[in-house]
Amino acid sequence: MARLKGFEKLTTVDNALSIFLDALKPKRLQAESVPLADAVERATADNIVAPMDLPRFDRSAVDGYAIRADDAFEATQFKPRTLKLTREEIVRKGYAKEVWTGNPVPEGATAVVMLEHTRKLKNGVEIVMPVTPGENISRKGEDIRKGEVAIEAGTRVNTYHLGLLAALGVSEVGVVRKPRVAIISTGNELVELGKVTSPGQIINSNRFLVSGLCRELGAEPEYLGIARDDEEDIRMKIVEGLAKADAVITTGGTSVGTADLVPLVISELGKPGIVVHGVAMRPGMPTALGILKRKPVFVLSGYPVAAAFGFEVFARPVILRLLGVQNEPRPWIEGRLTRRVAGALGRRVYLRVKAVEQKGELHAEPILAKGSGLLSSLTKANGYVIIPENREGLEEGETVTVHLFSPIARKED
Amino acid sequence: MARLKGFEKLTTVDNALSIFLDALKPKRLQAESVPLADAVERATADNIVAPMDLPRFDRSAVDGYAIRADDAFEATQFKPRTLKLTREEIVRKGYAKEVWTGNPVPEGATAVVMLEHTRKLKNGVEIVMPVTPGENISRKGEDIRKGEVAIEAGTRVNTYHLGLLAALGVSEVGVVRKPRVAIISTGNELVELGKVTSPGQIINSNRFLVSGLCRELGAEPEYLGIARDDEEDIRMKIVEGLAKADAVITTGGTSVGTADLVPLVISELGKPGIVVHGVAMRPGMPTALGILKRKPVFVLSGYPVAAAFGFEVFARPVILRLLGVQNEPRPWIEGRLTRRVAGALGRRVYLRVKAVEQKGELHAEPILAKGSGLLSSLTKANGYVIIPENREGLEEGETVTVHLFSPIARKED
Numbered sequence A, B: 001m002a003r004l005k006g007f008e009k010l011t012t013v014d015n016a017l018s019i020f021l022d023a024l025k026p027k028r029l030q031a032e033s034v035p036l037a038d039a040v041e042r043a044t045a046d047n048i049v050a051p052m053d054l055p056r057f058d059r060s061a062v063d064g065y066a067i068r069a070d071d072a073f074e075a076t077q078f079k080p081r082t083l084k085l086t087r088e089e090i091v092r093k094g095y096a097k098e099v100w101t102g103n104p105v106p107e108g109a110t111a112v113v114m115l116e117h118t119r120k121l122k123n124g125v126e127i128v129m130p131v132t133p134g135e136n137i138s139r140k141g142e143d144i145r146k147g148e149v150a151i152e153a154g155t156r157v158n159t160y161h162l163g164l165l166a167a168l169g170v171s172e173v174g175v176v177r178k179p180r181v182a183i184i185s186t187g188n189e190l191v192e193l194g195k196v197t198s199p200g201q202i203i204n205s206n207r208f209l210v211s212g213l214c215r216e217l218g219a220e221p222e223y224l225g226i227a228r229d230d231e232e233d234i235r236m237k238i239v240e241g242l243a244k245a246d247a248v249i250t251t252g253g254t255s256v257g258t259a260d261l262v263p264l265v266i267s268e269l270g271k272p273g274i275v276v277h278g279v280a281m282r283p284g285m286p287t288a289l290g291i292l293k294r295k296p297v298f299v300l301s302g303y304p305v306a307a308a309f310g311f312e313v314f315a316r317p318v319i320l321r322l323l324g325v326q327n328e329p330r331p332w333i334e335g336r337l338t339r340r341v342a343g344a345l346g347r348r349v350y351l352r353v354k355a356v357e358q359k360g361e362l363h364a365e366p367i368l369a370k371g372s373g374l375l376s377s378l379t380k381a382n383g384y385v386i387i388p389e390n391r392e393g394l395e396e397g398e399t400v401t402v403h404l405f406s407p408i409a410r411k412e413d
Helices: A013-024 A159-167 A206-217 A231-244 A262-269 A304-322 B013-024 B159-167 B206-217 B231-244 B262-269 B304-322
Strands: A031-035 A064-067 A081-085 A095-099 A111-114 A118-120 A124-127 A149-151 A172-176 A180-186 A220-227 A247-251 A273-277 A288-292 A295-300 A332-337 A348-358 A361-366 A383-387 A399-404 B031-035 B064-067 B081-085 B095-099 B111-114 B118-120 B124-127 B149-151 B172-176 B180-186 B220-227 B247-251 B273-277 B288-292 B295-300 B332-337 B348-358 B361-366 B383-387 B399-404
Touching: A013 A273, A013 A288, A013 A304, A064 A124, A095 A124, A149 A159, A159 B206, A159 B304, A180 A206, A180 A231, A206 A220, A206 A247, A206 A304, A206 B159, A220 A231, A231 A247, A231 A262, A231 A295, A247 A304, A262 A273, A262 A288, A262 A295, A295 A304, A304 A348, A304 B159, A332 A348, A332 A383, A332 B332, A348 A399, A361 A383, A361 A399, B013 B273, B013 B288, B013 B304, B064 B124, B095 B124, B149 B159, B180 B206, B180 B231, B206 B220, B206 B247, B206 B304, B220 B231, B231 B247, B231 B262, B231 B295, B247 B304, B262 B273, B262 B288, B262 B295, B295 B304, B304 B348, B332 B348, B332 B383, B348 B399, B361 B383, B361 B399
Parallel strands: A081 A095, A180 A220, A180 A247, A247 A295, A332 A361, B081 B095, B180 B220, B180 B247, B247 B295, B332 B361
Antiparallel strands: A031 A172, A064 A095, A064 A111, A081 A124, A118 A124, A273 A288, A288 A295, A332 A399, A348 A361, A348 A383, A383 A399, B031 B172, B064 B095, B064 B111, B081 B124, B118 B124, B273 B288, B288 B295, B332 B399, B348 B361, B348 B383, B383 B399
16 A cells, blocks of 8 residues: 555755756757758758858949059048059959949959048049058958867857858758657546536646647657557557657656556656655656656656646656757746745745836736645746745845746736 | 949837837738637737636545535544435435536535545445535636637647637637738849859758748748849849838848949839838848838848848748737747956847756856858857947856857756
8 A cells, every 4th residue: 555655755856867867867868950941940960061251252242333442542532542443353443343242252352441431533433532451351261160160069049040050051950859759647636628528527737738849859659549548558559659759758647546557557667767756846846757668658647737847857857868969958037026926945936927127127926826736836937936945935125136937927017 | 323322321129120110010911710729829810709608517636525524624633424326317315426527517416535534335435534515516617717818819729728729619700811021032143952053152051940930920921032232133032022012121132332222222112111221230231121012011121140130130020020029039048148248339239149058047148250151150159149239249257148049058057
């Protein structure tokens, strides 16, 4: 009947994560090559080296005239220098050549005079301002040099990277393949969205929640369906998940009741099985972490909010490691807490808050919600605040760090 | 020759945007219905009202026993209350019914005692702690009530919303259709990625940049190809874009040189044509804003960085309005500038910076780059700082607001 008892001992969040990572030693997945336009949001597998100089040639940064800088020496509005126009590929002393922004700077020219500092004549041009050598010229390789690292390994490719890679002529990008994550919902009470529910049944929302969290990180969720509270059913689905995917996530069936079958099945399936069960966090206390066939198995609560934070704290860092991305914290801001909130001594509390800007000040409004089952506490929030294990609570007006999952709201003054 | 002169007069950023929005009066696009899983990142068209209570029934928040609260009155470890177990659907005085987390609370029961506060007997259970009425029960409608607004109109749907909507049995979501944006690159010097380039040619990177920026916002870019510096070619592509899309974006051909054909063609195509040409911003000064057939036409610089900021400042707010999303600032943080930077009196400068956290402090490191053509200034940055028109520069150590487009970097101590 030990399984009917409460958790004997909870592991702290930090210990749980380090025990798990030490046992798992997650390795970056293999690389694959994708067309440039598909590389956005993917993680680069290796350093991407510039295959050419950018700009590829000295080019004019302005519309104007390419000249020899000394030909404009001491030129002024009142004492302009007059130069002849040339259409040749070379600019000789006493000549100027019309160039537009982006045009190659012709041989011989050492600067470009802006159009605004010239007056056109019938067969020449007056220069009314001096220029220094190199002025208004973007030098070959000034943006990036051939052989220089354009994008480091483990970088999440963004839109600006696409632009740079295109300019460098890179049409295929080596990225880490998407981690596949098998998702299993468990629970006799669950029905799928769209099916008729009878009293006492609950629509399976965790499937959408966990799949969405995987996709946000650039992983590929594969939903394996609902396992009933039955050892054989759960076992088959976990085995299927381990065969198909790089990680398995289950929701439900992790509490300490008789329905607590998932951790049991995992430990029976192989070594090391469950390495952490019960974490000193709220929500998410019944989270369990397992390893089978060297793959992570995240056993999350059936309560959506607890599942979301179990994912945030444990699955997120592991998936990032599978992607080779080590440094991707959520954006955070500092704000003042608008009211006192209770913590839970000995547990790390993930307080949902709404970060709001008002008159240039940032406030964090706690979303008050009793249970970890209240999905609306997540949809009303745009981030969370951590209440440390050693704090009884946080004070009104205290400055807190808000980890954002959605943009900050702006309140009208 | 007026077109060969510099801009007579630059419009301030704020004026340019308000002139443009006043003339355009952008309207939210029509709604469409999509399956729940496809709704993520889309903007809700109308308020989504909860079609049922959530929870749909009073349910147990813990594993334990449903009882009448008064049956546990003054129960202690030393003076436990003993109750008989029932398997009926109703809990009578003197009885307890086993329930697991999420189970409906049976009729008659007014509280649930946690398993940890009970001792199982052969045909009964000892309660060793009192409970208050309602304890450990999630009330029907506690998360959200039938008829309450679950998600407001104009909300960007996130993963947590998916979870809530699934739990509410919402399988189809009304979202605003994706704005279609026609993208036209202009310039005789451009070649497409993958084609052989000859000296003086430039690979068309803006196509990837602008398409990517559209996709980030949830718009659907359609690339119409490269228009040569030729009025007829540009005209045909713009007409095609206006026929196909809700907005048109061109890059290149906006400077004041002879190649300055795009604004000319737009104003010849109809009224009002170009409403702003030349903005007091850096980069992005030659940006022009036009309206044809009541659709916005953004004429961006051919320089990638200038195009990116022209998009940020003008196209982004308009696309958000087409989506009905009014309040979606980029995440921002405050940090200390690590060195002095020059501004440009009378112009708003968009300084690319790298926001870095070191020992709990946020620093903004300016990315120094001469020209707006340097793509690497965007890829090395994770955000930007605005230097106002009335500032000659920003001081080292000054606290600045960084508008983030990528996560903050964490430096090892």
